[in-house]
Amino acid sequence: MSERISRRKLFGMGAAGAAGVAVAGAGVIAVRGVGDEPTPTTVASVSDAIPFYGEHQAGIVTPAQDRLHFVSFDVITEKKAELAELLQEWTAAAARMTQGQEAGTFGAVGGQPEAPPDDTGEALGLPASGLTLTVGFGGSLFDDRFGLASRRPAGLADLPHLPGDALLPEISGGDLCVQACAHDPQVAVHAIRNLARIGFGRVSVRWSQLGFGRTSSTSRAQATPRNLMGFKDGTANLKLEDVALLKEQLWAGSGDGPDWMTGGSYLVTRKIRMLVETWDRAPLAEQEQIFGRDKGEGAPLGKKGEFEAIDFEVKGPDGQALIFDDAHVRLAHPSHNGGAHLLRRGYNYVDGSDGLGRLDAGLFFMAYQRDPHRQFVTVQRSLAGKDSLNEYIKHVSSALFACPPGVRDAGDYWGRALFS
């Protein structure tokens, strides 16, 4: 048999990864933390691998990587066993790819010459690049096809129609999703492409989204990035260091719903198109009033530093509140939404131009939370009605997924507790 070449091996990171999933799994278990709480770690280098196995899925509190390829699938098989098998195959491939190896055991160049390679090959020679793969189940998976209706968590109830929604069904919803985040777009795209290929005949891609330039920080070690409107985004985001808040706001606890979700989290995605051309013609003062922060530092209006506490009462010389009633930061703030926090890890997107010469661009918003109806819906209701930013944005896609807890070891798979 010809020698198998793994991505890791090519990169001179040792040959341990060449011998298949079991060995790769064992290697990862050895470095996995054993505590119940997520260990606040930062990625030492953008090329490093992030552990795949653990209490929670990677890719949620993991410090947000630079790039995204997100995909939503419809399940087209009617057999529950085939769906469970697919999740097992996906888990095995994900355990390999997140560690910088190829999708299959033969790889891109190690199999028979007559057979299509079991890895597509475009990530050969690239390091793991912090790749995380995170799976979620949409509400539509819990219809009568697979006998899962009784196991649908209340948290996965359909989102209500929200004012201003201009949702396109063909890029909304889906039975399953996979979020691939990495520091190298080629690595993220490679992962999704290989998972989609493994899924042919069982799942069908409903829609997908590429993202760049993370628009949130999920760790205090990260600088706050900017969205395409030029404002810092994620200053007040939930961060992986907020361990107690995460437990309260992010992770589904036992008793929240069905047991299979304990340790999981709910993901809301919204594709928010920005009307950048008109935004760019708005005066700086108006832009800052809309957000309620200054554009340079990201400081709340009336303050100097980005991380200074917001004072919603501070008045300007004219006696008016500096932070307007319809300012984004006011309407989105936990203090105006019953204490609801979100862990956002959205990305900028540009899908080229729209044929009218306008940039087809905006924010692919992603937020994780323990209870989307109490958290996201509350915040979005508050924004959708009043937010002065609405003049410049349009919500065109929406989806809600239940992301199960992490994969414990090589004998476990995504959603095992739901399917077994």
Next chain:
Amino acid sequence: MRTSLAIAAGAIAFTGLVACSSEPTATTATAGAGASAAPAKGGPVAVAATDTECKVAVTEVAAGTSTFAITNGGTKVTEFYVYAPGDRVMGEVENIVPGLTREVIVELPAGTYETACKPGMVGKGVRGPLKVTGEHKPLSDDAQLAKATAGYKRYIKSQSDTLLIKAQEFVDAVKAEDIEKAKALFPVSRTYWERIEPVAEIFGDLDPAIDARENDVAEGEEWTGFHRIEKDLWVKKDVSEDSPIADKLMADIKTIVEQSNSAELSPVLLANGAKGLLDEVASGKITGEEDRYSHTDLWDFDANLQGSKAAVQSLRPVLEERAPELVKTLDEKFAGAEAALGAHQKGDGWKLHTELSKDDLKKLSDAINALAEPISKIAAVVAK
């Protein structure tokens, strides 16, 4: 290793073909490697065919070669088939005119089969079970592969024979400037072409001459073939200047049919051809690019699917032995693709591409992807 296997199997198939074509015309010999034209034990099995019945004298024969003597007592031209599971043709005889008796020799290992008469030479035919029992000298792997290519060559022969007839009808209608008739014949004649395209594609220079789309043609080169005439029929609505193009199309088809029938085929080519046909569906038919003026893409889709299935079914005995799970998957996915396509049947033909919704096309695309993935695994199994 892989090269020598392909050449060896190809050579055997080629020898088999020569032997076949030298048979007397009254009998179609369909036995593969190792079988002679020796009569079956106990003499021919009588088959009494009418317009509604297909009475086979026995329902059980001994393993080995059997001869079937089909007498057409009906009023329609008929044909007779012996099918293995999955409608793999083990033996066939066509064009049995009323009153005539024709024989066919079939080599059958033990197993269950179906016999079929097809009055009018259309449809699934009048089917009956046939059991084959007893010992039969097992075939070596290479002989199995040789049988596979020989079986597929028979398919190419039957399709290309009809292609010559149907293409001529189409060409005649174009030359007669009978636009309505030519439009009706366009998708029908293409059906036979699309079924055998993987073999036709071996002859690189002729395939574009016959089947190029306008945008495939380099500047300064003449655009010829089916799609040139298609545009004139549907867009220009005038074929008064197309006689030379029509004649060239027919001449090119004749050449390619000759070459296809004498080509050496390797089992791996069968496997890749089966995949190639589905790739054609995925890249050209689903998108409506292939027949962009007539929108008759589903005729081509159906033909590609059938051609792919014929190649796979020729390989079926090899696959059943080496990868039984794969056979199961293939059967299931072929059925899925056929069902997805079947939803768009319209009369004797198919809906136009323009009548399909985006959702319809997505479902077809999913079914083709689901089938093409397992088919892409066949070549490696065959080359093992």
